[in-house]
Amino acid sequence: MLGIYAGLHFLLYLATVALFSINTLKFKLIILGIYGLLALSFFGTMILSHYSDNTLTRVLYLISALWIGMLIFLVIAFTLAWIISIFIKNPANLKLILGIGALVVSGILLIIGYYQATRPAITRLDIGIANLPENWSNKKIVQLSDIHLGRIHGKAFLNEVITRVNKLQPDIVFITGDLFDGLGDHVENFIADFYKLQAPLGIYFVTGNHESYLGVDKVLALLKKTPIVVLNNELKEIDGLQIIGLNFVDFTGEQDKNILTTLPGFDAEKANILLYHEPIALGRGKNMNGNGHSELYFGPKTDFTVQENNGIDLQLSGHTHAGQFFPFTLLTKMIYKNYHAGLHQIGNFQLYVSGGTGTWGPPLRLGTRGEIVLIQLHQK
Numbered sequence: 001m002l003g004i005y006a007g008l009h010f011l012l013y014l015a016t017v018a019l020f021s022i023n024t025l026k027f028k029l030i031i032l033g034i035y036g037l038l039a040l041s042f043f044g045t046m047i048l049s050h051y052s053d054n055t056l057t058r059v060l061y062l063i064s065a066l067w068i069g070m071l072i073f074l075v076i077a078f079t080l081a082w083i084i085s086i087f088i089k090n091p092a093n094l095k096l097i098l099g100i101g102a103l104v105v106s107g108i109l110l111i112i113g114y115y116q117a118t119r120p121a122i123t124r125l126d127i128g129i130a131n132l133p134e135n136w137s138n139k140k141i142v143q144l145s146d147i148h149l150g151r152i153h154g155k156a157f158l159n160e161v162i163t164r165v166n167k168l169q170p171d172i173v174f175i176t177g178d179l180f181d182g183l184g185d186h187v188e189n190f191i192a193d194f195y196k197l198q199a200p201l202g203i204y205f206v207t208g209n210h211e212s213y214l215g216v217d218k219v220l221a222l223l224k225k226t227p228i229v230v231l232n233n234e235l236k237e238i239d240g241l242q243i244i245g246l247n248f249v250d251f252t253g254e255q256d257k258n259i260l261t262t263l264p265g266f267d268a269e270k271a272n273i274l275l276y277h278e279p280i281a282l283g284r285g286k287n288m289n290g291n292g293h294s295e296l297y298f299g300p301k302t303d304f305t306v307q308e309n310n311g312i313d314l315q316l317s318g319h320t321h322a323g324q325f326f327p328f329t330l331l332t333k334m335i336y337k338n339y340h341a342g343l344h345q346i347g348n349f350q351l352y353v354s355g356g357t358g359t360w361g362p363p364l365r366l367g368t369r370g371e372i373v374l375i376q377l378h379q380k
Contacts, residue, residue: 005039006039008071008072008075009035009036009038009039009071010035011075011079012035012071012074012075012078013031013032013035015075015078015079015081015082016031016035016078016099017031018082018085018095019078019081019082019085019095019096019098019099019102020095020096020099021095021096038064038067038071041060041063041064041067042064042065042067042068044064045057045060045061045063045064046061046064048060048061049061049151053151053186058151058152058154061151061152062151062152062363065152065361065362065363066110066114066362066363066364068361068362069110069113069325069361069362069363069364070106070107070110072325072327072362073105073106073109073110074102074103074106076327077102077103077105077106078099078102080102081095081098081099081101081102082098084098085098109366110364112366113325113362113364113365113366114363114364116364116365116366116368116369116370117324117358117359117363117364117365117370118157118363118370119370120161120164120357120358120369120370120371120372121369121370121371121372122164122168122371122372122374123354123371123372123373123374124374124376125343125352125373125374125375125376126375126376126378127314127343127350127352127375127376127377127378128377128378128379128380129271129273129313129314129377129378129379129380130271130313130348130379130380131269131270131271131313131379132241132271132377132378132379132380133239133240133241133271134379135239135240136239136240136241136271136377137377137378137379138376138377138378139171139172139201139376139377140168140169140170140171140172140374140375140376140377141170141171141172141173141174141273141373141374141375141376141377142165142168142170142172142173142174142199142372142373142374142375143173143174143175143176143316143352143354143372143373143375144161144165144173144174144175144176144354144357144372144373145175145176145177145178145208145277145316145317145318145319145354145356145357145373146176146177146178146208146318146319146321146354146356146357146358146359146360147161147175147178147179147180147356147357147358148178148179148180148181148182148210148356148358148359148360149179149180149181149187149190149358150180150181150182150187151181152181152358152359152363153181153358153359153363155189155190155193157358158190158193159193159196161357161372162193162196162197164372165197165372166196166197166198168372168374169198170199170374171199171200171201172199172200172201172202172203172204172238173197173199173202173203173204174203174204174205174243174273174275174316175203175204175205175206175228176206176208176275176276176277176316176317176318176354177205177206177207177208177209177210177211177248177277177278177318177319178208178209178210178211178277178318178319178356178360179205179208179211179219180210180211180214180219181210181214181360182209182210182211182212182213182214187214187218187219187222188222188225191222191225191226194226194227194228195226195227197227201238201239202227202229202238203227203228203229204228204229204230204231204236204243204245204275205223205228205229205230205231205245206230206231206232206245206246206247206248206275206276206277207219207230207232207247207248207277208248208277208278208318208319209248209277209278209319210360211248212248216247220232230245231243231244231245231246231275232245232247233245233246233247233259233263234263235263235264235265235266237265237270240270240271241270241271241272241273242265242266242267242270242271242272242273243272243273243275244260244263244266244272244273244274244275244312245274245275245276246259246274246275246276246282248276248277248278255282255283256283257282257283257306258283259282259283260274260282260306260307260310260312261310268310268311269311271313272311272312272313272314273313273314273315273316274307274312274314274315274316275315275316276315276316276317277317277318277319278300278317278318278319279302279315279317279319279320279336279339279340279351279353280300280301280302280336281300281301281302281303281304281305281306281307282306282307283306300335300336302336302337302339304346304349304351307349307351308346308347308348308349311348312349313348313349313350314350314351314352315349315350315351315352316352316354316373317351317352317353317354318353318354318355318356319353319356320332320336320340320341320353320355320356321355321356321359321360321368322340322341322353322355322356322368323340323367323368324356324359324360324361324362324364324365324366324368325362325364325365325366325367325368326366326367329367329368336353339351339353340353341353341354341355341368352373352375354371354373355368355369355370355371356370356371357370357371357372358370
């Protein structure tokens with residue numbers, strides 16, 4: 001990944017030199033140095049904000065994260081402009097115009113992408129569940145996923161999300177993992193804000209992979225100080241509806257394929273909702289057959305046989321962010337075999353994959369929107 005990251009900066013350097021007809025060694029070295037510093041900026045600001053977390057270091061961290069997105073846009077735009085210029089005779093002036101145009105377009109995409117990333121949309125769904133208890137009919141669920149609270153999405157973002165959720169007047173709220181970004185900086189500052197979230201039937205949470213990075217024990221200790229209820233491989237029945245929460249199993253973890261049937265109180269004949277961070281198969285063995293990390297991120301099993309055979313009515317997941325922006329939108333679609341976002345019906349089993357409320361890495365979205373998911377239940 002570091003090699004690809006460095007290679008993109010070098011490709012951008014080559015395209016810049018070609019498009020703007022830079023021939024002198026002095027200016028070539030200056031441009032190479034600028035791109036080198038930009039390449040190191042993300043790591044530098046990460047370390048800086050870790051040791052000194054304040055407004056300045058957070059702004060610098062935000063700028064360096066945005067640069068990663070800008071890098072992708074510039075590489076694509078500059079490379080296309082460079083290729084076009086190769087096939088044009090006497091292209092000196094045109095190359096300059098193409099270069100400036102590519103720069104302007106990339107800047108516009110960055111602004112649009114940042115705007116969309118910081119303003120999640122409301123996604124409204126009407127979902128039917130067989131054997132749904134009558135008193136659950138027309139009740140409202142809000143799903144939040146992948147908020148990634150931390151250096152970029154801070155208290156202001158969280159409070160904006162909470163305000164919008166409260167306006168929807170949900171009966172219950174589910175948070176399907178990656179509530180925190182995983183960098184570990186002052187997450188206790190969010191405790192008071194969680195008390196503002198209103199849902200008469202409760203707020204329920206399952207861990208995601210970023211809670212693993214932050215430290216699951218640290219997250220669970222923190223959430224005990226809030227009104228959020230953690231479902232750690234647990235089932236809670238509320239007015240006849242089973243709410244099942246399974247924690248995220250990282251690449252060193254182990255999960256029994258019979259995990260659902262061994263949960264105390266589980267009844268496959270009752271209406272139920274499963275909260276599980278990643279839209280993948282249940283029942284992974286230790287180290288995932290020896291290919292844990294690569295399988296977890298690049299070859300997940302999107303076989304929902306365990307869920308379907310055990311009578312799961314609806315699974316709510318996240319994790320994928322729907323790719324956030326091109327070309328990653330294509331990548332997540334390929335990895336998760338079209339289960340990267342949206343509502344899916346597999347027999348009697350239904351899966352909804354949230355595109356995420358916040359963002360990870362560059363706070364950018366193009367072709368996707370962050371979302372607050374509002375689900376209204378009815379009897380199927």
